Amino acid sequence: MALTAAEQQATSSALQRQWSTLALPCGITKADLLAAVAAIDTWCDDNQVSFNAAIPQPARGALSAAQKGWLLGYVVRKRIADLG
């Protein structure tokens, strides 16, 4: 389910706080970042089918949609952490 506008704003704000804490340079404006959050949210909607298809059985059939979401989030976070 797509994020609400308020949730997208909250996501953008949380990202900014984290990047501030980590002193990660950010060369875009708040509006640019919010647009990116919204676009990624839309991308998640548009690619649900292909993402689901990428998960092998039996996980595809056994995991709930929420668990698959967590799975995606953890894999992405791990990849970012590995970059750091």
Add this chain to the structure above:
Amino acid sequence: MATGSILLSPGAAVLSDGSATNAAPALQRVKSSATAPAPYFLQLAFDAGTEEWCSFSFRMPADYSSAPVCKVQYKMASATTGDVIWVAQLAAVTDGDATDVDAKAFATANSATVTVPGTAGHLDEASITMTNADSVAAGDFVVLRVARDADAAGDTATGDAELIAVSITYTTA
């Protein structure tokens, strides 16, 4: 006539109480990453999404005459593009005024929009001309409010704006 300065350290800031429209910046002790002994200093981290503010109180020096300008020195935690809007407001009470200091309000806000440095951590200074100075005079009890107008459309820079020093300059008598 000369130019006088009032130096205000982040450590002297009075943080607002966090209630509605009273969000406060985080007061942080910063340790330089340079080889020890490296500088330590205090900073006030102003959020990018919520308008946060703090205040400084002092007695206006005896040589004050006119033209107060609030100088805000800051750096960005992460942003390398966009603008920040700094706001300053004064509340001044003169000895003998029929004013309840406990109920005193700020004068109309003054602001300055500045483009952040192209590198995070680099210093920039905003000069806010205090056109609305609440008729401040030498010897007054003064409260200065400093805010980042983060929820304004014109404040476009991401992440925290880190205030590291504030001064008020003025023309002396």
